[in-house]
Amino acid sequence: MKLILYGTETSPPVRAVCLTLRALGLEYEFRQVNMQAGEHLDAEFVRKNPQHTVPMLEDVPDGSAEEGQCIWDSHAICAYLVRKYGKNDALYPKEYFQRAIVDQRLHFESGVLFHSGFKQLQRLVFKENATEIPKEKISEIHQGYELLEQFLSGNDYVAGAQLTIADFSIVSTISTLHLTYAPVDGTKYPKLSAWLARVATLSYYEEANLQGARALAEKVRAKLPKQFDKLWHKAFAEIKGGAGKA
Numbered sequence: 647m648k649l650i651l652y653g654t655e656t657s658p659p660v661r662a663v664c665l666t667l668r669a670l671g672l673e674y675e676f677r678q679v680n681m682q683a684g685e686h687l688d689a690e691f692v693r694k695n696p697q698h699t700v701p702m703l704e705d706v707p708d709g710s711a712e713e714g715q716c717i718w719d720s721h722a723i724c725a726y727l728v729r730k731y732g733k734n735d736a737l738y739p740k741e742y743f744q745r746a747i748v749d750q751r752l753h754f755e756s757g758v759l760f761h762s763g764f765k766q767l768q769r770l771v772f773k774e775n776a777t778e779i780p781k782e783k784i785s786e787i788h789q790g791y792e793l794l795e796q797f798l799s800g801n802d803y804v805a806g807a808q809l810t811i812a813d814f815s816i817v818s819t820i821s822t823l824h825l826t827y828a829p830v831d832g833t834k835y836p837k838l839s840a841w842l843a844r845v846a847t848l849s850y851y852e853e854a855n856l857q858g859a860r861a862l863a864e865k866v867r868a869k870l871p872k873q874f875d876k877l878w879h880k881a882f883a884e885i886k887g888g889a890g891k892a
């Protein structure tokens with residue numbers, strides 16, 4: 647088989663899939679989709695994914711000259727990869743209750759953290775050209791952090807004692823929010839902050855997630871000079887210095 651991942655490294659859901667591919671030790675071809683140039687709206691891409699979102703995965707069977715099966719939505723892709731190619735079910739447990747917890751966290755990322763949180767902020771900054779983010783929007787992000795702090799109570803990972811695709815999904819967005827709109831304060835959110843540091847120790851984390859999160863942070867910073875001066879000087883200095891793992 648041949649796996650082709652369409653996307654851009656600045657996109658959190660694309661990075662969730664990169665983390666999953668790396669965790670499973672799968673080889674894949676990365677095809678850049680330049681969103682600013684509107685490449686996701688090209689007829690060919692929309693034919694394969696009418697929702698024109700990245701990530702999209704194309705799974706081409708061995709020896710096939712034809713196009714493969716296309717899957718989009720990072721959560722569906724990550725689950726598919728573990729089911730089809732995982733040597734075991736550790737990253738997406740088969741046991742009903744454990745799987746329900748992982749699924750709940752995936753939906754939480756999709757509906758709350760990403761769509762109601764991160765994507766709204768991106769729209770404000772990159773589409774509506776806001777130069778400062780209203781406080782209410784930031785406090786909505788913090789409500790998400792508070793919930794994660796509870797999910798992590800007594801657990802090393804967001805869905806329990808083991809690393810799962812829910813961690814990959816949630817870390818892709820949280821590490822991005824941490825470096826952009828709402829730094830995770832370790833004194834206020836000790837468990838969330840320790841979890842970020844824990845996931846960051848994965849050998850493929852820097853390449854699969856942190857580089858893209860940093861690249862996006864630089865773009866956000868350039869769009870929000872006032873907010874940057876007030877709030878994020880330290881966080882961005884850390885990014886530039888190569889620190890800011892979490």
Ligand SMILES: N[C@@H](CCC(=O)N[C@@H](CS)C(=O)NCC(=O)O)C(=O)O
Nearest residue numbers: 657658659698699700701719720721
């Ligand atoms: N829930 C989706 C979200 C995908 C998404 O919205 N991706 C953004 C980039 S971060 C995108 O493709 N936006 C372009 C569009 O919606 O046309 C997932 O997890 O894959």
